[in-house]
Amino acid sequence: MECLIGIRGKDFVLLASDSVAGRSVVAMKKDHDKMFQLSSKLLMAVSGEGGDTVQFAEYIAKNIQLYRMRNGYDLSTKAAASFTRRNLADYLRSSTPYMVNLLIGGHDDNDGADLYYMDYLGSMVNLPFAVHGYGSFFTLSIMDRYYKEDMTKEQTLALLQRCIDEIHERFIVNLNSFKVKIIDKDGIHVLKDIRPTTKPPVEAEGTQQQQQLMDTA
């Protein structure tokens, strides 16, 4: 039921995740942050099995910090994503696999902004935009239609708003708030939560006529 969205723009990556923390049919928390900071310019959004998500994310984050301490510089986005994928794949065929789907967004000086999509089976792809969860059924086609390379932050946020509006329109589960973060050359920035655009209530045409008839009667 969780939805993670990632969009790569001009020298930045935008990551958005729904903020519902649910168990079975209950929404436990409505302002939950599913994104973890791996380093100053690396962000990971996770979804999947309850404890696995946090456990795996924190484990990866601390190992990336260790790399920085040992070597004096941060891992590149590509290397960090490969390391993450390697861990997912190794644990997959152990008795304790991690059921975690994730998006990694990062920026480094050599390759600029990068977005990686990874699933719990350890497959990984570098994509201009990516979505995890049922939300993908509704949003990928929106992105296919409106995504362009090198969009500005405003354009990307507008695209994200379209996606969230579509999810609100058609997805049976109510995901009415998304946490949004941007990674660019200056680091990780937290933006305001995004909610679906409130539309004015639509009155069916029939009721207006009926009302008129009743008034005259």
Add this chain to the structure above:
Amino acid sequence: MTATYDRAITVFSPDGHLFQVEYAQEAVKKGSTAVGVRGNDIVVLGVEKKAVAKLQEDRTVRKIALLDDHVALAFAGLTADARILINRARIECQSHKLTVEDPVTLEYITRFIAQLKQKYTQSNGRRPFGLSTLIVGFDYDGTPHLYQTDPSGTHFEWMANAIGRSAKTVREFLEKHYTPELATSDKETIKLALKALLEVVQSGSKNMEVAVMKHKQPLKILETEEIDKLIQEIEQEKEEEAEKKKKQK
């Protein structure tokens, strides 16, 4: 008599010595000097940079290692042993954050390193680590600390200390000149560390490496120009002192 009691370190000598540990301390005394000074808002580490061979590449910051964003370590003794200890300490810093969500306190990581060293003084077939360390940093609440560990596995907290070659001379200098008022000024704290180091090192920024850390700020390695400027100030002050004394006479 000493020769028969230093093969296996698990053996005490008749008069209660652990000779391997004492020999390790000798190795430390041969290492290049390291000085640490704790101010009220700043901690300073200074190390002697041994001159490199003509054809060797000069690599900066070999003796001051960052264990975590808020902890730095300088050592005197066997560099290779230090690498192992530093690596274990770095892993422990991250592991601590992973399990308890808090960064290590200086006391915790010092205790960890000291316990590790002690383990090697009581293991079969292993020799002690041949180095002493000076560990500086700030706890999460902002209090600065300076700790020292020995090959024996003991650890102490200090306001200012030195290890390695001529440590005794430097420590005596620090004892004479360290005052609580001095600790309130960042600049004076750095200058004290420099002055102490200058007691045993040839004057000049190319013979020393100085690193400072302030609360919630990353470790800063002072540039050669900065060190040179401070050394100039120190020498000027020395001259003025000498002039004053002459006039008094």
